[in-house]
Amino acid sequence: MSTTEVTPIASHEGEGPRRIINDFSIQVATVNGSGSQTSNTVLMRSIFQMGIPVSGKNLFPSNIQGLPTWFTIRASKHGWIGRKKEIDFMVAMNPETAKEDCLSLEPGAALVYDEPLKLNELRSDLQMYPVPFDKLVVPVCPEARLRKLVRNMIYDGVLAFLLNIDMEEIRKALVKQFGPKKAKAADLNWGAVKAGYEFAEKNLTKTDPCYLERMNKTAGKIIIDGNAACALGCVYAGCTVVTWYPITPSSSLVETMIGYLKRLRIDKDGNATYAVVQAEDELAAIGMVIGAAWAGARSMTSTSGPGVSLMSEFIGLGYYAEVPAVIVDVQRVGPSTGLPTRTMQGDTFVNAFVSHGDTKHPVLFPASPEECFSMSIEAFDLAEFYQTPVFVNTDLDLGMNNWMSEPFEYPTEPISRGKVLTAEDLNRLGGFARYKDVDGDGVGYRTLPGTNHPAAAYFTRGSGHNEEAKYSERPDDYVNNVDRLARKFEHMRTRVPKPAVEVNEKAAVGILCCGTSDYAAQESRDQLLREYGLETSYYRVRAYPFTSELAEFLDRHDRIYVIDQNRDAQLYSLIKLESPPNRIAKLRSVRYYGGLPLDARTVTDEIVMQEGL
Amino acid sequence: MSTTEVTPIASHEGEGPRRIINDFSIQVATVNGSGSQTSNTVLMRSIFQMGIPVSGKNLFPSNIQGLPTWFTIRASKHGWIGRKKEIDFMVAMNPETAKEDCLSLEPGAALVYDEPLKLNELRSDLQMYPVPFDKLVVPVCPEARLRKLVRNMIYDGVLAFLLNIDMEEIRKALVKQFGPKKAKAADLNWGAVKAGYEFAEKNLTKTDPCYLERMNKTAGKIIIDGNAACALGCVYAGCTVVTWYPITPSSSLVETMIGYLKRLRIDKDGNATYAVVQAEDELAAIGMVIGAAWAGARSMTSTSGPGVSLMSEFIGLGYYAEVPAVIVDVQRVGPSTGLPTRTMQGDTFVNAFVSHGDTKHPVLFPASPEECFSMSIEAFDLAEFYQTPVFVNTDLDLGMNNWMSEPFEYPTEPISRGKVLTAEDLNRLGGFARYKDVDGDGVGYRTLPGTNHPAAAYFTRGSGHNEEAKYSERPDDYVNNVDRLARKFEHMRTRVPKPAVEVNEKAAVGILCCGTSDYAAQESRDQLLREYGLETSYYRVRAYPFTSELAEFLDRHDRIYVIDQNRDAQLYSLIKLESPPNRIAKLRSVRYYGGLPLDARTVTDEIVMQEGL
Amino acid sequence: MSTTANPPKKTNRIGLEVLNYKGGKTTLCAGCGHNSISERIVEVFYEMGIHPWNVAKFSGIGCSSKSPAYFLGLSHGFNGVHGRAPSLATGAMLANRNLVGILVTGDGDTASIGIGQYIHLMRRNLPLIYIIEDNGVYGLTKGQFSATAEMGSKSKGGVINDMAKIDCCLLGIQLGASLVARSFSGDKKQMQAILKAALHHNGLSVIDIISPCVTFNDHEGSTKSYSYMKEHDLPIHEIDFVPHYENIEIEMAEGEVREVELHDGSQIRLRKLNRDYDPTKKTNAVRLLQESEEKGEVATGILYVQPRDTNFFDMLGMVDEPLATLPESRVRPSKESLDMVMEELR
Amino acid sequence: MSTTANPPKKTNRIGLEVLNYKGGKTTLCAGCGHNSISERIVEVFYEMGIHPWNVAKFSGIGCSSKSPAYFLGLSHGFNGVHGRAPSLATGAMLANRNLVGILVTGDGDTASIGIGQYIHLMRRNLPLIYIIEDNGVYGLTKGQFSATAEMGSKSKGGVINDMAKIDCCLLGIQLGASLVARSFSGDKKQMQAILKAALHHNGLSVIDIISPCVTFNDHEGSTKSYSYMKEHDLPIHEIDFVPHYENIEIEMAEGEVREVELHDGSQIRLRKLNRDYDPTKKTNAVRLLQESEEKGEVATGILYVQPRDTNFFDMLGMVDEPLATLPESRVRPSKESLDMVMEELR
Numbered sequence A, B: 001m002s003t004t005e006v007t008p009i010a011s012h013e014g015e016g017p018r019r020i021i022n023d024f025s026i027q028v029a030t031v032n033g034s035g036s037q038t039s040n041t042v043l044m045r046s047i048f049q050m051g052i053p054v055s056g057k058n059l060f061p062s063n064i065q066g067l068p069t070w071f072t073i074r075a076s077k078h079g080w081i082g083r084k085k086e087i088d089f090m091v092a093m094n095p096e097t098a099k100e101d102c103l104s105l106e107p108g109a110a111l112v113y114d115e116p117l118k119l120n121e122l123r124s125d126l127q128m129y130p131v132p133f134d135k136l137v138v139p140v141c142p143e144a145r146l147r148k149l150v151r152n153m154i155y156d157g158v159l160a161f162l163l164n165i166d167m168e169e170i171r172k173a174l175v176k177q178f179g180p181k182k183a184k185a186a187d188l189n190w191g192a193v194k195a196g197y198e199f200a201e202k203n204l205t206k207t208d209p210c211y212l213e214r215m216n217k218t219a220g221k222i223i224i225d226g227n228a229a230c231a232l233g234c235v236y237a238g239c240t241v242v243t244w245y246p247i248t249p250s251s252s253l254v255e256t257m258i259g260y261l262k263r264l265r266i267d268k269d270g271n272a273t274y275a276v277v278q279a280e281d282e283l284a285a286i287g288m289v290i291g292a293a294w295a296g297a298r299s300m301t302s303t304s305g306p307g308v309s310l311m312s313e314f315i316g317l318g319y320y321a322e323v324p325a326v327i328v329d330v331q332r333v334g335p336s337t338g339l340p341t342r343t344m345q346g347d348t349f350v351n352a353f354v355s356h357g358d359t360k361h362p363v364l365f366p367a368s369p370e371e372c373f374s375m376s377i378e379a380f381d382l383a384e385f386y387q388t389p390v391f392v393n394t395d396l397d398l399g400m401n402n403w404m405s406e407p408f409e410y411p412t413e414p415i416s417r418g419k420v421l422t423a424e425d426l427n428r429l430g431g432f433a434r435y436k437d438v439d440g441d442g443v444g445y446r447t448l449p450g451t452n453h454p455a456a457a458y459f460t461r462g463s464g465h466n467e468e469a470k471y472s473e474r475p476d477d478y479v480n481n482v483d484r485l486a487r488k489f490e491h492m493r494t495r496v497p498k499p500a501v502e503v504n505e506k507a508a509v510g511i512l513c514c515g516t517s518d519y520a521a522q523e524s525r526d527q528l529l530r531e532y533g534l535e536t537s538y539y540r541v542r543a544y545p546f547t548s549e550l551a552e553f554l555d556r557h558d559r560i561y562v563i564d565q566n567r568d569a570q571l572y573s574l575i576k577l578e579s580p581p582n583r584i585a586k587l588r589s590v591r592y593y594g595g596l597p598l599d600a601r602t603v604t605d606e607i608v609m610q611e612g613l
Numbered sequence C, D: 001m002s003t004t005a006n007p008p009k010k011t012n013r014i015g016l017e018v019l020n021y022k023g024g025k026t027t028l029c030a031g032c033g034h035n036s037i038s039e040r041i042v043e044v045f046y047e048m049g050i051h052p053w054n055v056a057k058f059s060g061i062g063c064s065s066k067s068p069a070y071f072l073g074l075s076h077g078f079n080g081v082h083g084r085a086p087s088l089a090t091g092a093m094l095a096n097r098n099l100v101g102i103l104v105t106g107d108g109d110t111a112s113i114g115i116g117q118y119i120h121l122m123r124r125n126l127p128l129i130y131i132i133e134d135n136g137v138y139g140l141t142k143g144q145f146s147a148t149a150e151m152g153s154k155s156k157g158g159v160i161n162d163m164a165k166i167d168c169c170l171l172g173i174q175l176g177a178s179l180v181a182r183s184f185s186g187d188k189k190q191m192q193a194i195l196k197a198a199l200h201h202n203g204l205s206v207i208d209i210i211s212p213c214v215t216f217n218d219h220e221g222s223t224k225s226y227s228y229m230k231e232h233d234l235p236i237h238e239i240d241f242v243p244h245y246e247n248i249e250i251e252m253a254e255g256e257v258r259e260v261e262l263h264d265g266s267q268i269r270l271r272k273l274n275r276d277y278d279p280t281k282k283t284n285a286v287r288l289l290q291e292s293e294e295k296g297e298v299a300t301g302i303l304y305v306q307p308r309d310t311n312f313f314d315m316l317g318m319v320d321e322p323l324a325t326l327p328e329s330r331v332r333p334s335k336e337s338l339d340m341v342m343e344e345l346r
């Protein structure tokens, strides 16, 4: 958690006493399982309600209770909601990390701490605010065993005073958090907030420059995490079969989905228009998805890297046997005994190529909750149109953190189920060749089991068949078949989501990335321009295989920085594989893989170095 | 099985009646499960014993009995033992495919066939030799139910007459095949051979130009398949724990190995210095390998593509936790319901990158039985030195077909077990940091469980640890660790087997390949030179990561044709990923993926086309 | 051209001929028990008048798993990956609960690589017929032991099996399968009867059918046939010869015990359950299997059945129609509902 | 500086203190049953005087699987992948048959994703102690049901478990495990006794220990504690608060039946086997488990034991020394042998 950069906290507000308004980061260091998430969520929500763009990132350990955890809130009037590398305001509640937390701060940063930790003895270049939490909690919470819980709420009050948060917004956020049924709990906690505020008002003198002021930049927006957004996308995509196996950081996706399904997808007779099955493992989960999709359901599963690895063989079968499947991969760091609660874009490559043999899979890269929602829907359409497994590649940062977002738009297009022949079609056609490229897009027509027609059936197996789906070991049949699969993959370029491109006519440099690198990349462009005068264009890949815009963008610029949140430059490699040498020559790689959400400063520093600025 | 090329059978023997000596291919079409493999092996062996370079390739279906199978024998005085695309001499025994077999031949080819099939009615441009097998078998095999078996032996006799095979060599080969315990069987079969010979002598007039003549090119050589060679390599590598799960085409590797282990690795007390376990599946097989290697055994498994897919998660753990493992991947075509009995270099990519996250694995590419043997040994040394899973990437063609080979050389280097600290070392050092890069090669020192020292123990997990192997979720620990893993991978370039390079000073064109593409590539170079005057250099990759020679070779030539036996140009892609644009600009891709062993003509034609010759 | 009319074709209650229930030509070895099982499936589905296009066939990998291509050619089939047919079938049945699902697999597929999916399938009362074509070996990969091989048996390669066998019926009974039966590929009548019961059962039916591999079952101590030929140095080509055999067929009365000789000369002792055996008691079934094991007998018949009113789909509260083909109006909630959700998140 | 000598440290027969058997500080929840089990392992390994550096610890993934880091810090440990610790342990024990192997895992790890490896491990009589820290949930992923959850129980998320539970002891007994026991994390004495028996056993010992998850076991109908607080609208933060509990400890006499109350107020009915129970009969053990199930009791103690003279290594005919460290002279055959093999292939 140490930061090595020294970025002076400069006032953008002209002369006078240094004042930073709506542009700083707060970090709360606590212990997981101690209930601090409520205080943090309320804090974040209060700022949101004040109309200030805000983001909240939970940095938590891979255990259930007792290990250090950090929650970072960033308020940014400019709307930068990626992680900020420097912490401007720290709340140190965890005795175990307090010393390191304190030492990691830049000079001048503010520090609220639990008084007995005596952090004031450690350094003198910070704005220190000691708070006697244990003393304060006693009067507000008579029941001793609940104090541990309520205690955290006090810092919300302290911060309300120090940062100028409207207490009414805190109250509102609290009520929203606890819901109408837990009014008593809300009251108790409100008492703690007030105690914090009152203590601060009486005892603390504001010496740091951070202030919050009402703005009007969050009106109409929602707060949601990416997993919930994917879940909603699947619900509105008409997904009917969901199978899963719990794994951090993807579990909450299906768990949230179950909640929405129960509310939104029970018909008038009280029956479910869906099935959710917790499978015994990921091999079974993907098997069920493929079985269900083969039989015509829109089916999906959600997992993370280890799950994708386990699904390898089955996904290859899906590719060769041409069965739709939607797999949401919420990426995390490393193998099972890696860092499951840290974020990484580690599965770009494995999503694109997983399984043995010549296998390739389309991958969608949402960067925001809106895209989690819309791309989850698109994934089903693509999977069914192309009859192949499709990945939605998100990550822990997007999936498990709370994001400010525009409300989601209801799909404008009807659900499209791809090339499925009905009994009537068969009557008309007399029969069909399952694996024949009738339309020139590489996609054959299929029938669903249960289609009431003697000519409906075909036998599904991997690659050992001819166009009529009959068993064949003939070299020419095999080659025809996999050549068609390759054509099909090429055809996808015309249908997958287009990139988000911003061409700057003045720029010789392009920045290219996917997924959650978006936030740091966009902010870095701003830093590069403001601090170094470097004009940049921007290209955010939204799908693999890449679309035709990519070549154009590469041709238009001299140097293109490809950002990867992984060690091995996986996105960069994918682009390299698909590009001719003259375009490759322009590619530069920017990598970060420390497991925290990517921040702009890291990107800026790396580009500045490579540009020799 | 149809061939589209028309290559006139030209005599290289000057004027006079067209005579082709020791330079043609024979194909025998039978039904699998009918026992024809004995006749074919005897045929091949007889030619071998005559001193003529020969190869035999079995093209068999994925079932046990009743489907068509083809065996191709190629005799080549030039020593070309890759597949020949054109069949010069066909033996049609299978009624089901006889018509197609006959029609697929080039005009002028020879055809021995079962008389009742009346293939003579199909075309008149072949040299036809009808043989009444059923009639001939009766007198030599009184017991009716054995006739089906013995019948196949008759064509060995017919061919002996027509091709001029020394009957004494057939007799020798038969005896070798049946062994001393089956003398009776050998006799019965010998009778059938003689009957065939005598029939041919009396009734057939030689009209085709193919003849065999004694040479001296096989003296001292052995005949062995690649799987047996790998098995022997593992035995002599001192492999102690073998775990496996049957899968075509790798099963015979461990099955052969069990045989050799029983002969060569039982100590004087009758105890085994090894353990072989047939696991319940590939996940368990690789888990046992990793567990055993962690505890200090030299352990290996053998599998094919579907198995590698299933091993994905565990191999990633092996990479991150830094545990040796040797995995022999005998490649085949497609997913489980693909073409398991056809050959392909389909797992190049998955071997190099399998698992999620930033994982990379060294891969060795044997091209011959000698290399199967020596590289199996090297694989263990590398796995133990670098403490990581190592792939030996072979294929069905190499693994399951019989190859002429130089006898294997006994290893000159002693077994090297890598960086393992003993109790004495620990006494001296006081302790150790498991994941510290002490020597600058990225490789830490390890201890084995059971080391009799209180400081020996460490706790093994994936990537969530620091240098001391203590649990850590710190970004800096993670980055340090995976950066070291990357350095370790770079260091391998200095230790993996060097490529086989032949630089032709006159050549602007290079041919690059790996594994069994060697045979076709080498022969193609000869064709390119003889037929088109194209000089070429040659580079056979023997390991990934690539060694420094690669850059040099690419720099030295203008165009480099990379041969892949897969659709997606996997070797080409690996090279592309590792090369700068100027070198990439020189790369050309030559791909074949019909599932048969690669032949020279296919390579030549493709290069000629791309060169515009 | 003859002018006499063809005799009227024999059809079942839905007007189909037995031909409509056949599949492709088998590519299994002559005499393989699996072929007999395919024949029984054809007969019973014909006799019961099941619409073939309403059937979905599933399998893993192996000789046994190839067999769905050899029956019910008018039904959809899915030949999946090794050991994972249960998940494919579960998914497909969830997608379309009206399908008649039949899964045919091997003992290797089920009890080795697939035991995890097998066990968890047992826990879900899915209406599905699960047939294990049980030969104690991996046929397709040439005769290695599977986990149902008898302890002490010797493989063609000469290896002795040193592990206790897994009894898939016992597992099924304990883990929740609601119909569990065992039969022998040679016993036509029994197999037909069991298949019919399974087709009527509202839940998972497991049928373990002893189905000898004529090619790779080569038990020690056999005095006849293949082993015998080898021992007596008859001129068998060892490498790839597969002798031809006829299917074994037996007929047994209820309660009867009979030694049946397999192709390789080994014996199997079958005991056909008699009428007074009560298969609805789990404890009976477990005891029966334990006792048979001790006696070295194979009890055949319906070992356990627990008629069920509700199945897995009911438990999940699913609509009656196939999920696969529900119209958009039933699977995409309204715009208003999305607006409402958005409002909550503000 | 004081001059009085320290009191002599208490040591075991090999001169080690109990401290030498401790592991790192636990990161599991306060009151988690898994911690009690770690403590028992420390005590018993100390008491039995086992060399910690001769022990190898294995685990999968889960809270339970983390626990090997919290005992026997002087032993090598391998925290593998989810559900696959049995194969890691098998491999390691093959490499070094002299190791004392102990595998600690969860019910999710064992009975869900890992059931295949579990079952096949049971068939191999490997000298290994396999401890299932059984809480009926996936603790580490926050409380989903595992396959050992009682049918009908309700998860923290409100889902009712609708599948029959898997009894890992019953499976173990049937599939060949030679020592099978069940205990309760709160029963110190019994756990100690069982662990000691397992350490003496020449084969696979399975110990299924009911080890309640204080954080995610939240059974319906509970009247106390956590559930109670929630129902009565006390101010619990639901998102991530984990209440602190003390370990449950009980002491029971042989043959005793006792209702034990868990942290969430639910009850578990334990029956401690008494002296005249004969655990060497498989049928006894199976019947016992069936009957307990019917009575809603949990029988604890050594349910089944089959003393063995030979183990898996003997069956494989392995040398006595660890394969891992055999010298080159014993694992690389001679040059002459290779020449001979080559000659045969000519």
Ligand SMILES: Cc1ncc(C[n+]2csc(CCOP(=O)(O)OP(=O)(O)O)c2C)c(N)n1
Binding pocket: B245, B246, B247, B248, B282, B306, B307, B310, B336, C061, C062, C063, C064, C065, C082, C105, C106, C107, C108, C109, C110, C133, C135, C137, C138, C139, C140, C141, C146, C213
């Ligand atoms: C992942 C994977 N591993 C191994 C194989 C190879 N394999 C094909 S069939 C088979 C065994 C089949 O045995 P069984 O299920 O008993 O069927 P049988 O052939 O005996 O009918 C194996 C191991 C495979 N196809 N896939």
Ligand SMILES: Cc1ncc(C[n+]2csc(CCOP(=O)(O)OP(=O)(O)O)c2C)c(N)n1
Binding pocket: A245, A246, A247, A248, A282, A306, A307, A310, A336, D061, D062, D063, D064, D065, D082, D105, D106, D107, D108, D109, D110, D133, D135, D137, D138, D139, D140, D141, D146, D213
């Ligand atoms: C392949 C894979 N899938 C899923 C996970 C996520 N995961 C971690 S622990 C766990 C369940 C652990 O449950 P259990 O074994 O009962 O242990 P407990 O935490 O209850 O002690 C799961 C599903 C994973 N690590 N790896």
Ligand code: SF4
Binding pocket: B064, B065, C027, C028, C029, C031, C032, C033, C034, C063, C064, C135, C139, C140, C212, C213, C214, C215, C216
């Ligand atoms: S090998 Fe055995 S199981 Fe396979 S088809 Fe032949 S007889 Fe049947």
Ligand code: SF4
Binding pocket: A064, A065, D027, D028, D029, D031, D032, D033, D034, D063, D064, D135, D139, D140, D212, D213, D214, D215, D216
């Ligand atoms: S979550 Fe449950 S199982 Fe995990 S440590 Fe906490 S109490 Fe134990």
Ligand SMILES: [Mg+2]
Binding pocket: C062, C064, C106, C107, C108, C133, C134, C135, C136, C137, C138, C139, C146
């Ligand atoms: Mg079988």
Ligand SMILES: [Mg+2]
Binding pocket: D062, D064, D106, D107, D108, D133, D134, D135, D136, D137, D138, D139, D146
């Ligand atoms: Mg658990």
